[in-house]
Amino acid sequence: MARNPVELAGATPEPSFEITMDGRVLPALPGQSIAAALWSAGILAWRTTRVNGRPRGAFCGIGSCFDCLATVNGAPNQRACLVPARPGDLVTTQEGHGRADLAV
Amino acid sequence: MPISPSEPPVPPEYDLAIVGAGPAGLSAAVAAADLGLSVVVLDAAAAPGGQYYRHPAPGLGAARPEALHHGWAAFAALVRRLGRHTGTGKVRHLTHHHVWTVERGSSTAWTVHAVTGPDGPEQGRAAVTSRALLLATGSYERQLPFPGWTLPGVVGAGGAQAMLKSGLVLPGRRIVVAGSGPLLLAVAGSLAAAGAKVPAVVEAAGYTAYAGSPRTLAANPGKLLEGAVHGAALLRHGLRPRTRSAVTEAHGTDRVEAVTVSRLDRDWRPVPGTGRRIACDALAVGHGLVPQLELATGLGCATHRTPDGTYALALDDSQRTSVPGVWAAGEAGGVGGAQLALAEGELAAFAIAAVSRSAVRPDARRAVALRRTRARLRAFAAVMAAAHRPGPGWPDWLSDDTDVCRCEEVSAGEVRAAVTDLGAHDARTVKLFTRAGMGWCQGRMCGPAVDCLARADSHADADADADADADADAGPDRRPLSCPVPLAALSRPAALSGPDGPPRS
Numbered sequence: 364m365a366r367n368p369v370e371l372a373g374a375t376p377e378p379s380f381e382i383t384m385d386g387r388v389l390p391a392l393p394g395q396s397i398a399a400a401l402w403s404a405g406i407l408a409w410r411t412t413r414v415n416g417r418p419r420g421a422f423c424g425i426g427s428c429f430d431c432l433a434t435v436n437g438a439p440n441q442r443a444c445l446v447p448a449r450p451g452d453l454v455t456t457q458e459g460h461g462r463a464d465l466a467v
Numbered sequence: 468m469p470i471s472p473s474e475p476p477v478p479p480e481y482d483l484a485i486v487g488a489g490p491a492g493l494s495a496a497v498a499a500a501d502l503g504l505s506v507v508v509l510d511a512a513a514a515p516g517g518q519y520y521r522h523p524a525p526g527l528g529a530a531r532p533e534a535l536h537h538g539w540a541a542f543a544a545l546v547r548r549l550g551r552h553t554g555t556g557k558v559r560h561l562t563h564h565h566v567w568t569v570e571r572g573s574s575t576a577w578t579v580h581a582v583t584g585p586d587g588p589e590q591g592r593a594a595v596t597s598r599a600l601l602l603a604t605g606s607y608e609r610q611l612p613f614p615g616w617t618l619p620g621v622v623g624a625g626g627a628q629a630m631l632k633s634g635l636v637l638p639g640r641r642i643v644v645a646g647s648g649p650l651l652l653a654v655a656g657s658l659a660a661a662g663a664k665v666p667a668v669v670e671a672a673g674y675t676a677y678a679g680s681p682r683t684l685a686a687n688p689g690k691l692l693e694g695a696v697h698g699a700a701l702l703r704h705g706l707r708p709r710t711r712s713a714v715t716e717a718h719g720t721d722r723v724e725a726v727t728v729s730r731l732d733r734d735w736r737p738v739p740g741t742g743r744r745i746a747c748d749a750l751a752v753g754h755g756l757v758p759q760l761e762l763a764t765g766l767g768c769a770t771h772r773t774p775d776g777t778y779a780l781a782l783d784d785s786q787r788t789s790v791p792g793v794w795a796a797g798e799a800g801g802v803g804g805a806q807l808a809l810a811e812g813e814l815a816a817f818a819i820a821a822v823s824r825s826a827v828r829p830d831a832r833r834a835v836a837l838r839r840t841r842a843r844l845r846a847f848a849a850v851m852a853a854a855h856r857p858g859p860g861w862p863d864w865l866s867d868d869t870d871v872c873r874c875e876e877v878s879a880g881e882v883r884a885a886v887t888d889l890g891a892h893d894a895r896t897v898k899l900f901t902r903a904g905m906g907w908c909q910g911r912m913c914g915p916a917v918d919c920l921a922r923a924d925s926h927a928d929a930d931a932d933a934d935a936d937a938d939a940d941a942g943p944d945r946r947p948l949s950c951p952v953p954l955a956a957l958s959r960p961a962a963l964s965g966p967d968g969p970p971r972s
Contacts, residue, residue, distance in 0.1 A: 365534075368635035368661040372523060373530035392635075394524025399634025407619035407638060407722055407749075414876040418721055420619045421638075422873070422912075424626030425518055426511070427607045429907030430873060441586040444630070447513075447524075 380450035384409065391448040398424075398431050398443040401454070409433045409443065413459040432457050479576040481507045481559075482823050483816075484597035486566045486579065486762060489517020490542070490805040491797025492603035494812030497548040500557040502820035503827045507595050508558060509581050511565040511950075515546060517605055518625065519805045521632040535632050535657055537693060538805060545809075564593060565950045569600060569762050577792065582956055590953055594961040599792055599819045602763050602780075603812060606756035606798035609777065609915050611646075611861055612879070614869045615717030615726075616752070624654045624753035637663050639749030643726050645669035645714040647855045648755040652697035652708065658751065659704035666745050668701065668708040669728050671735055671754070671861075676854035680846075687847045689806070714750060715742065715864040723750055735858030755855050756802045757915065761949035763799060766790050770943050773801050775852035776915070778943035784838070785818035786811055794819060803848035810840045857915075862923055871920070872913040874906020882920050893941055894918045909946050
């Protein structure tokens with residue numbers, strides 16, 4: 364019986380690369396979404412809600428629910444479950460709508 | 468909603484545009500190309516397969532992607548045929564193309580508008596034109612809220628499956644699987660096979676509901692076998708689904724640490740005193756699937772209510788919608804699984820070829836066999852939908868402070884107040900009072916729940932038949948844009964035909 368998904372799928376991934384989540388350096392595998400790389404590192408939340416500031420992460424996993432919105436390389440509101448991780452990506456927890464810079 | 472420049476004066480680029488590259492769309496694409504049509508397939512993902520045949524990207528080097536799938540050989544064969552057709556230019560497969568609307572041009576042409584690329588500053592736009600349109604838009608998961616369902620670690624059952632199939636990752640090590648529908652068995656089996664501990668599989672319905680339709684079951688040995696395979700896989704991992712039970716609360720502060728599983732009565736009301744706490748670090752939950760109909764309803768295609776309470780497209784024997792020139796196949800016509808989608812996609816291609824000038828004649832015997840397969844699987848789907856239709860008592864597991872709308876953080880108490888104090892009798896009015904369903908997901912997550920809460924409270928005195936009549940009036944959710952469209956993308960001109968130009972037959 365497989366011990367993990369990589370073993371189950373008989374996967375021999377290409378070499379991993381690094382992304383950064385709120386300053387913490389994490390490995391990501393080529394072809395993984397940002398959400399998948401975060402789950403691999405045991406991180407389940409990377410957004411706080413607009414009203415109550417509650418933590419959220421991936422929920423529907425297919426781009427329908429928008430709960431996994433993250434700020435990637437400074438651009439907010441990106442669905443982490445759909446956006447492929449790329450070497451050097453800087454992911455930061457998205458607070459609320461992620462547009463505090465536009466506040467008046 | 469014509470936003471693009473006026474219709475091009477040139478003839479349509481393609482005989483057929485297909486939205487969606489899942490089982491239905493792929494099956495239709497290769498069959499239509501076999502029959503001589505020029506085809507374009509637009510799909511949001513990077514690779515063909517849709518949600519069902521989601522698989523790891525090449526960089527992950529998966530030697531056994533079939534370990535995560537049922538019926539992988541059929542998909543592999545389709546992809547080989549697709550490859551031959553894209554090689555000769557009969558089919559153009561546009562990946563990373565999320566279709567947001569379809570515009571009717573003259574009576575013989577459609578313009579299909581897409582946002583291109585994953586979320587981010589580089590998103591662009593594209594448009595293609597075609598004589599015929601096939602919607603193979605699939606479905607997404609139905610969610611029913613419960614206290615604690617917004618905690619990190621609570622994920623959709625289909626979501627856990629999708630993340631596993633594409634990214635080879637799990638949300639935790641000890642994952643409870645709960646909700647209703649056959650997908651739960653497949654998800655529990657995959658999670659356990661991938662190394663997760665699954666302390667419980669919790670099904671709200673009773674499987675005995677299937678026994679009421681012995682003839683449909685007997686006609687579907689393949690479906691029974693599929694169920695038996697999932698069942699055997701669960702037994703191998705020491706799992707037996709608890710039926711007539713539900714997760715009625717998830718516990719934790721910043722992530723899920725445990726769930727309460729309660730027995731349900733026949734109406735899905737939790738039986739007091741039956742709650743049992745189960746420790747876990749993730750919960751995969753879902754209550755069946757909802758057909759994705761935005762593009763179809765935007766075009767005015769007629770729908771009908773299915774036995775599980777969702778809306779599906781009304782289709783004729785040739786997979787035609789009520790709008791001339793628009794066909795549909797797969798889950799959009801009612802949730803029925805990949806095998807049904809494959810048959811319907813091929814039948815739709817046959818029908819479209821029959822009315823297209825450039826086509827070869829479809830094989831009549833094959834069409835008869837496909838119709839038989841479709842009838843058999845549709846009958847099974849109806850039994851399945853009826854067996855897993857949410858019972859009217861499920862809202863009893865909501866507390867007033869449970870968020871129903873995840874995006875706008877609207878609680879069950881606020882929704883109930885809108886219904887009882889302000890007189891809202893449908894989801895649309897509840898939305899206007901509370902903002903439930905007005906957020907990023909446009910009600911995809913809370914819609915079914917808000918709909919139930921609005922009707923349950925406003926029809927408390929009516930009998931079941933009257934409720935069914937009320938159901939029929941509501942109609943499916945309408946979303947004029949089927950995905951977010953950045954203004955920056957709109958400001959760029961749409962590429963009407965890509966760098967390679969359209970194929971010509």
